[in-house]
Amino acid sequence: MTLHFKKETFRDDYTFSNSPEAIRRFPFPFEKDEYMYSVNIEQHMPGPQKSAFEFPIDIDEHYVAEMEDRAKVLAQDPGRCQSLPHMITAEWDLLELLMESMSKHYPEHFQLTRDGDDWRWVNKPLGVDQRFVFGDVSTLPYPPMEYITRQCQGDFALLDQRLDNLWMDAGVITAQADWSLDFDIGMNFMEWHAPVPLAKDMGIFERALKFLMNLQQGRPVRRLNWTMTINPRLDTSPENYDKWGVERTTVTPENVGNKVHLRVELQAMWRLPRSNAIVFSIRAYMIKMEELVTVPKWGRRFHRVLRDVKPELAEYKGLTRYRQMTVDWLSKHDDGAPTSPGFAPD
Amino acid sequence: MSGGVEIPVVVSDIEQATPTVRRFRLTAASGQPLPHFAAGSHVVVMMESGERIIRNAYSLVDRAEDGSSYSIGVLKTRDSRGGSRFMHERVEVGSRLKISMPVNLFPVFAPGRRHLLVAGGIGVTPIYAMADELKRQGADYEIHYAVRDEAHGAFVGELRERHGDRLTLYRSDLSEVLAVREILPGQPFGTHLYVCGPQGMIDAVLEGGREAGWPKEHLHSEHFQAPPSGDPFSARLAKAGITCEVRSDQSLLEALEEAGVDAPFLCRGGACGQCEVAVVDADGELVHNDHYLSEDERSSGRKIMLCVSRLKGRELVLDL
Ligand SMILES: Cc1cc2nc3c(=O)[nH]c(=O)nc-3n(C[C@H](O)[C@H](O)[C@H](O)COP(=O)(O)OP(=O)(O)OC[C@H]3O[C@@H](n4cnc5c(N)ncnc54)[C@H](O)[C@@H]3O)c2cc1C
Ligand code: HEM
Numbered sequence: 281m282t283l284h285f286k287k288e289t290f291r292d293d294y295t296f297s298n299s300p301e302a303i304r305r306f307p308f309p310f311e312k313d314e315y316m317y318s319v320n321i322e323q324h325m326p327g328p329q330k331s332a333f334e335f336p337i338d339i340d341e342h343y344v345a346e347m348e349d350r351a352k353v354l355a356q357d358p359g360r361c362q363s364l365p366h367m368i369t370a371e372w373d374l375l376e377l378l379m380e381s382m383s384k385h386y387p388e389h390f391q392l393t394r395d396g397d398d399w400r401w402v403n404k405p406l407g408v409d410q411r412f413v414f415g416d417v418s419t420l421p422y423p424p425m426e427y428i429t430r431q432c433q434g435d436f437a438l439l440d441q442r443l444d445n446l447w448m449d450a451g452v453i454t455a456q457a458d459w460s461l462d463f464d465i466g467m468n469f470m471e472w473h474a475p476v477p478l479a480k481d482m483g484i485f486e487r488a489l490k491f492l493m494n495l496q497q498g499r500p501v502r503r504l505n506w507t508m509t510i511n512p513r514l515d516t517s518p519e520n521y522d523k524w525g526v527e528r529t530t531v532t533p534e535n536v537g538n539k540v541h542l543r544v545e546l547q548a549m550w551r552l553p554r555s556n557a558i559v560f561s562i563r564a565y566m567i568k569m570e571e572l573v574t575v576p577k578w579g580r581r582f583h584r585v586l587r588d589v590k591p592e593l594a595e596y597k598g599l600t601r602y603r604q605m606t607v608d609w610l611s612k613h614d615d616g617a618p619t620s621p622g623f624a625p626d
Numbered sequence: 627m628s629g630g631v632e633i634p635v636v637v638s639d640i641e642q643a644t645p646t647v648r649r650f651r652l653t654a655a656s657g658q659p660l661p662h663f664a665a666g667s668h669v670v671v672m673m674e675s676g677e678r679i680i681r682n683a684y685s686l687v688d689r690a691e692d693g694s695s696y697s698i699g700v701l702k703t704r705d706s707r708g709g710s711r712f713m714h715e716r717v718e719v720g721s722r723l724k725i726s727m728p729v730n731l732f733p734v735f736a737p738g739r740r741h742l743l744v745a746g747g748i749g750v751t752p753i754y755a756m757a758d759e760l761k762r763q764g765a766d767y768e769i770h771y772a773v774r775d776e777a778h779g780a781f782v783g784e785l786r787e788r789h790g791d792r793l794t795l796y797r798s799d800l801s802e803v804l805a806v807r808e809i810l811p812g813q814p815f816g817t818h819l820y821v822c823g824p825q826g827m828i829d830a831v832l833e834g835g836r837e838a839g840w841p842k843e844h845l846h847s848e849h850f851q852a853p854p855s856g857d858p859f860s861a862r863l864a865k866a867g868i869t870c871e872v873r874s875d876q877s878l879l880e881a882l883e884e885a886g887v888d889a890p891f892l893c894r895g896g897a898c899g900q901c902e903v904a905v906v907d908a909d910g911e912l913v914h915n916d917h918y919l920s921e922d923e924r925s926s927g928r929k930i931m932l933c934v935s936r937l938k939g940r941e942l943v944l945d946l
């Protein structure tokens with residue numbers, strides 16, 4: 281599949297937008313007209329052609345611009361990429377997973393040639409042609425996790441499994457919805473999920489953790505999570521709160537359609553072979569309200585979801601300030617007609 | 627364990643390691659490299675023995691450099707009715723078997739500063755792989771290996787060659803005893819101990835560790851216990867009026883799918899709750915293997931998760 285990569289920004293002048301094809305393949309996360317937390321884990325199986333689930337690692341028209349944004353974040357704040365020393369094997373596992381998946385599914389853009397441990401990686405969109413020795417850190421310009429994630433869309437966390445828990449011992453997190461790797465590094469599954477309201481009392485984290493402890497090689501799983509972002513900013517980190525927090529106050533009834541974005545995270549989890557670690561990928565997709573309502577079912581449904589979402593969730597996701605204004609705007613796109621079950625457009 | 631990836635393999639070499647242990651080299655039938663595995667992993671070996679498929683777990687000893695094969699070490703258990711006898715008596719070079727993807731229930735504690743590997747008898751198989759991995763990492767480790775006599779110690783020569791005096795051998799024919807209270811004192815903070823062997827030995831080592839004041843988080847063990855075998859049973863769907871048989875090697879959900887029933891599921895791992903079904907009647911005992919139902923729901927006997935749970939008994943009637 282040949283992709284055309286857009287030139288766009290996720291900060292300052294915010295030129296990011298979705299092409300009509302990108303809108304059609306947007307991973308809309310609501311299968312009903314209401315939303316509540318659940319253990320929404322399913323097998324990460326290939327989905328329909330051209331969908332965001334077609335391949336295990338999804339590369340799209342925003343690839344080059346997202347990689348430029350990541351490079352900017354890392355230049356300002358190297359703490360967004362951290363790895364404890366015992367995670368080096370997992371880093372190599374991740375490099376292999378991403379290089380294999382990208383080159384297999386996008387051969388026009390990425391190529392991997394392996395001769396034993398002598399590897400050659402070609403990334404045409406970013407102009408990379410790198411020979412290196414798998415397992416030998418000194419043959420790459422960055423450590424393996426940082427090297428490959430500077431060339432792959434999505435944030436990544438590497439979790440070590442021990443003592444019946446998962447530990448966030450490495451990660452590259454530059455496009456997060458208000459959480460911090462620097463704060464969470466070394467924490468376990470229950471600890472880093474502590475700020476989430478309601479879900480704990482529903483037993484969601486206990487079940488999810490037990491499930492993940494048994495995650496098998498070759499059987500990855502995924503889930504969708506969502507939040508909202510004002511302006512198409514990828515880096516909504518606590519570290520930079522002063523830059524984006526105020527943007528929430530700039531929403532007016534006139535600019536809702538353009539400023540307010542639904543942000544969906546496609547989160548996939550793989551068991552890694554050599555290290556027995558788990559990789560958790562967080563691939564963010566953003567869509568502005570104007571684009572969303574071009575699919576009538578999505579406009580209707582998101583209106584109902586946002587109107588009825590529990591206040592605790594709205595508060596946690598940081599929607600409170602602009603929720604009503606957005607609901608009002610969306611209500612003009614909801615004629616009250618019934619919606620069909622499932623995610624897909626009608 | 628059902629529903630996972632199955633990898634066809636051909637037995638390419640058999641070595642009589644001791645009078646009772648054979649090492650089998652399993653080569654990928656496809657010619658593609660076998661997956662890497664983390665030391666301490668096992669695979670489930672599937673053996674077709676007439677009508678029935680025997681599924682036994684065997685720890686992975688090593689993976690060939692080029693990924694073409696794994697090896698496992700199998701002890702012929704006395705009075706075996708099943709798999710180990712099959713492996714010893716029926717499997718020859720050229721035999722075809724299937725294996726699962728590697729699963730690791732006995733991992734090396736990655737941030738550990740020093741590692742004591744303790745093996746008894748056939749328990750040496752995962753320890754062999756762990757020692758190799760620690761050596762590769764340049765980590766600090768010791769191997770303590772108890773055997774009946776030199777001839778009954780599987781892989782002793784190789785271990786000595788690879789690990790030199792990091793290996794201590796205890797031969798019961800020379801009245802050498804592997805006593806945990808002699809190994810533990812003086813170990814630096816941050817040391818982890820791993821033990822695999824007969825149940826009695828595991829108990830003694832863990833107990834010794836606790837007595838010596840070691841935190842239980844630093845004591846790791848694996849016991850080669852056969853996983854609870856799923857007995858076959860029948861499932862009747864009260865509303866649909868269908869009855870189907872659930873074989874021992876499939877889940878209830880898989881059996882229903884095979885019978886053409888479109889049953890709900892999401893995770894297939896007992897966590898999400900999608901496949902919950904009401905039980906109308908059960909002639910036997912429900913075996914709940916999920917993480918979803920509460921204790922009360924389980925003991926009520928009214929609900930079952932199709933993807934992982936089953937019946938120990940004759941017939942299960944479901945509200946489907
Ligand atoms: C994680 C793990 C790793 C292991 N690694 C190794 C290893 O590296 N090397 C090794 O030698 N062993 C290993 N084992 C043990 C191995 O899986 C087998 O349990 C062992 O080989 C004995 O198998 P068997 O079928 O010969 O024994 P059996 O004594 O015949 O049977 C074992 C169990 O299977 C059931 N069973 C067998 N036949 C029947 C029947 N006809 N009807 C009803 N029930 C039956 C019984 O419940 C019995 O408890 C490991 C086990 C585990 C769990
Ligand atoms: C092991 C991989 C996982 C990692 C690394 C991870 C990480 C995180 C992080 C960092 C947060 C933000 C917490 C904060 O506010 O600081 C979060 C939120 C959350 N996580 Fe996870 N998570 C993982 C798996 C899961 C799974 C399997 C579930 C399944 C139900 C889950 C459910 C949630 C929910 C419901 C939230 C709140 C999200 C929101 O409302 O926006 N997580 N997770």
Ligand code: FES
Pocket residue numbers: 890891892893894895896897898899900901902916918931932933934
């Ligand atoms: S399918 Fe998720 S619990 Fe059975």
